Amino acid sequence: MKATDGYLGQSEQTKSDLKNALKLYAEWQDVYLPRQAKRASDLATLKRSFKSRKFPKASAQPFIDRYVSLFDAGDADALRKTQLELPWAHEIFPLYEDGSDRSSHSEQDMKRFFEIKRKKRDQTRQGEQSGCCTSYAT
Incomplete structure (x- = not known):
């Protein structure tokens, strides 16, 4: 046993x-x-x-x-x-103009960058819609 x-x-x-x-x-x-x-x-x-x-x-x-x-x-x-x-x-x-490297920049910097790009794009679109950039055929 x-x-x-x-x-x-x-x-x-x-x-x-x-x-x-x-x-x-x-x-x-x-x-x-x-x-x-x-x-x-x-x-x-x-x-x-x-x-x-x-x-x-x-x-x-x-x-x-x-x-x-x-x-x-x-x-x-x-x-x-x-x-x-x-x-x-x-x-x-690649470095930014101030000499700091892009790898260390925060997400905030990227958001700010894209906001600036969006504003420029929107301004361009508004200009096109207002007719300031249209060409007239003679």
Whole structure:
């Protein structure tokens, strides 16, 4: 009887261990794999950028290390932050007239930009409707 109880207890423990292992595996598939795929994709993007500009590999390594350290620390903007440090960052993130980069501007700035565009468009439409811009055939 003791042997049977021991076997059943061991069987329950094995089932419990298996369930825990399956939960960990599911979490690994849902969290770790996509994260590593993003890391590989971002690294490939950086390396393509270096290769297209014929940047020396020895000079590129600190930027790659910086990206890896930011990414491993959990920074969601690791690629953007690394790209801002590149010598050709102004090509990736064009600057405003005042010298600040567009990547750091807030949503408010974008809303203001589009409001100005809408006002100009509306003024143009009002001018067309009032007939100031119509041509007369002679």
